[in-house]
Amino acid sequence: MADDKNNRGEPDRSRVSGGEPYEVKYFAEKHGISVSEAEKLIQDHGNDRATLDAAAARLRSS
Secondary structure: OOOOOOOOOOOOOOEOOOOOHHHHHHHHHHHOOOHHHHHHHHHHHOOEHHHHHHHHHHHHHO
């Protein structure tokens, strides 16, 4: 949520906010990985959702 209440826009769904525990937890549950694995993926690959989805899929298949 923006600090400026007049600056309203659509949330950026193409990113995973690594600083928000509920987003990291949701991402981990969605892909069947642990929260610590999700945090590591975000740290290693950034917060782009498409990149993280692909990395999580590779993690699950290995």
